[in-house]
Amino acid sequence: MSFVGTVPAATNGPSTPLRVLYIMGHSRSGSTILNNLLGSHQQVVATGELVNLVERGWNKHLPCSCGEPGDLCPFWKEVRRHWGELAGGEDLPRYVRLQRRFERTRNIPLVLLSLYRRDPLFNEYVRSTTLLFTAIARVAGRDVVVDSSKNPVRALALSRAPQLDVTIVHLIRDARGVAWSFNRSSQPFAKTALSWIAITLISTLVIKFGHKSLSLRYEDLARFPRTALGRIQPLVGLSYDDVGAFVEAGGKIASVHCIAGNRIRMMGPMHLQLEENWRSALPPGDKRLVWLIAGWLLRRFGYRRS
Ligand SMILES: [Zn+2]
Numbered sequence: 001m002s003f004v005g006t007v008p009a010a011t012n013g014p015s016t017p018l019r020v021l022y023i024m025g026h027s028r029s030g031s032t033i034l035n036n037l038l039g040s041h042q043q044v045v046a047t048g049e050l051v052n053l054v055e056r057g058w059n060k061h062l063p064c065s066c067g068e069p070g071d072l073c074p075f076w077k078e079v080r081r082h083w084g085e086l087a088g089g090e091d092l093p094r095y096v097r098l099q100r101r102f103e104r105t106r107n108i109p110l111v112l113l114s115l116y117r118r119d120p121l122f123n124e125y126v127r128s129t130t131l132l133f134t135a136i137a138r139v140a141g142r143d144v145v146v147d148s149s150k151n152p153v154r155a156l157a158l159s160r161a162p163q164l165d166v167t168i169v170h171l172i173r174d175a176r177g178v179a180w181s182f183n184r185s186s187q188p189f190a191k192t193a194l195s196w197i198a199i200t201l202i203s204t205l206v207i208k209f210g211h212k213s214l215s216l217r218y219e220d221l222a223r224f225p226r227t228a229l230g231r232i233q234p235l236v237g238l239s240y241d242d243v244g245a246f247v248e249a250g251g252k253i254a255s256v257h258c259i260a261g262n263r264i265r266m267m268g269p270m271h272l273q274l275e276e277n278w279r280s281a282l283p284p285g286d287k288r289l290v291w292l293i294a295g296w297l298l299r300r301f302g303y304r305r306s
Helices: 031-039 050-058 074-087 092-103 105-115 120-140 152-159 175-183 189-209 218-223 225-236 241-248 284-300
Strands: 018-024 044-046 144-150 164-172 212-217
Touching (some): 018 225, 031 044, 031 164, 031 218, 031 225, 044 120, 050 120, 092 105, 092 152, 105 189, 120 144, 120 152, 152 164, 164 189, 164 218, 164 225, 189 212
Parallel strands (some): 018 164, 164 212
């Protein structure tokens, strides 16, 4: 059996598509912190990098933010049981194959083509993923699911799912901050700058195809969370005033069952604070190099050379 079946109604009504907030962008751009902020609303469940749930969380036992391995966490065990129930059985290897086919960056032409023709495999991927979102919303008892997978190709594929109401948040961070963060894992600055350009350009393309979206700078989110979250409010139909006021007053935010993402998800409740160590720590030559490569695109998002 595969994860194919009739998509049941979402929790919020028989004909209302399930609301999904999708965080898209480059790694190390603050998606875990945004995931936790969005998940702090009482109508919302934030899942972390859902793209990695099956292969890394369930098959490779990646820990959930609750501390349990992904396959043993009570929340994700219940989601798995409910997902299988909705679909009439489970075939995880088949679902992982579908993910590889429709979520890889190099397969973006295939996804674009699949959006405009009747492709049974693409339809199966979309239906199965819709059932997963439905299972999560039902098990959590929430109306909105946050998926911080970041992957722009997955965003493109899901933005046209008929029974999902997807809002895409393109989270952008200064490429010099991203490069500095990746330097801790010894990735060369030039490589990060090029990867940042590629993901940012693909994300910009996806936004042109998506139904509802907005671009949000990490630095603005960290400095003015109430204003930044207020921009998401009208797109998803939720008020984030209380969450914004809470963090601006110094309140701590936490992951509940965040399946994958930055290690900070495992560190418990934390304050929201702007991380800009790169300004003093990144050597001037490397700062210039990243700007030389990515400055033309950084300018488009309002970043300045110094
Ligand atoms: Zn958990």
